[in-house]
Amino acid sequence: MKLALVLPGGVDRTGEYRVIPVFLALIERLARMHEVHVFVLRQEAAAAEWDLVGARIHNIGDGWPRARAIAAIRAEHRRAPFDLVHAIFSGSCGFVAVAAAKLLRLPSLVHIAGGELVALHAIGYGGRQKWKGRLREAVVLRCADIVTAASAPIIDSLQTLGIDAERVPLGVDLQAWPPLEPRRRDAARARLIHVASLNRVKDQSTLLQALALLAKAGLDFEMDIVGVDTLQGEMERLARQLDLERHVRFLGFKTQRELRPIMATVDLLVMSSLHEAGPLVLLEAALAGVPTVGTAVGHIAEWAPLAAWAVPVEDFAALAGAIQQALADEPLRLELAQRAQHRAMLEDADYTVRAFGALYSRLLDKAD
Structure with missing residues (x-):
């Protein structure tokens, strides 16, 4: 399978700084089984490409990143077709994924991973603060073939908006975080x-x-x-x-x-x-x-x-x-x-990949 994964950031070429570890764990595991191209909206200011954990990173950079990300996905699709497009985060990432998928007649999956569904006006946070954001989320979430979210409260928020969604937590790599036996407190402080x-x-x-x-x-x-x-x-x-x-x-x-x-x-x-x-x-x-x-x-x-x-x-x-x-x-x-x-x-990183893999298979079976 050739997979287009759309991210806001978190995939710095160092693999250590300015990264989101669960993103790297997910990408590395997907890349073991599939050809993975990651389209990241703004990891760096200038457009660039690099390889990371088995995937090809396409950094879009400054200047009309959504339009240029859609164009980049279409260009890579012409070189060799994608099977589906997957966005981690809705918002701009979800818009890019759904728009590219519609243009290429591919299935799409959008994962809610942050504040896309909230409007915390007092602190200027959330994807639903303004009518443009509310409209974008309504279009993206209804056009995506599958919507997922990390936790039950987000699933509940989606249901309130009339969106059916499936819970897929973004799990941690147990090799990076090997389990340690819970310890009794051994100090007064x-x-x-x-x-x-x-x-x-x-x-x-x-x-x-x-x-x-x-x-x-x-x-x-x-x-x-x-x-x-x-x-x-x-x-x-x-x-x-x-x-x-x-x-x-x-x-x-x-x-x-x-x-x-x-x-x-x-x-x-x-x-x-x-x-x-x-x-x-x-x-x-x-x-x-x-x-x-x-x-x-x-x-x-x-x-x-x-x-x-x-x-x-x-x-x-x-x-x-x-x-x-x-x-x-x-x-x-x-x-x-x-x-x-x-x-x-x-619900570790391997669980996450299995859950997404099952959804990919469902989408591709439906497409056939």
């Missing part, structure tokens, strides 16, 4: 971690306010915050205002190789997002034997209460209480970790 870009949708202000409550309550803890700062130091300033310097460290971006040993030493992953389709770090933490406490979005809502602890969005008091209870009840924390790891192992 709790070790917490938060992994996400510092931005409005990840809502680190709620996280820091929760930590401030814990510090005032006398909890002995340290929190590592890992991720690129897109807010120009705002969260570090807030941490100082909340008198959290003794508790919180901002570590910046870490590669997967750098993150794994840090994750292996912590007691809890804490997430505070306003919206998630995942988050993928929940799966990585689970494989490292670490349970998650966080806001009720994506996988966190989906896995709660048996394999994660979920609290209402923007409720820093509830988040602080959940962290405190999870740390105070060691049998519960270990039970959450074991159940989370079991789920992450069942």
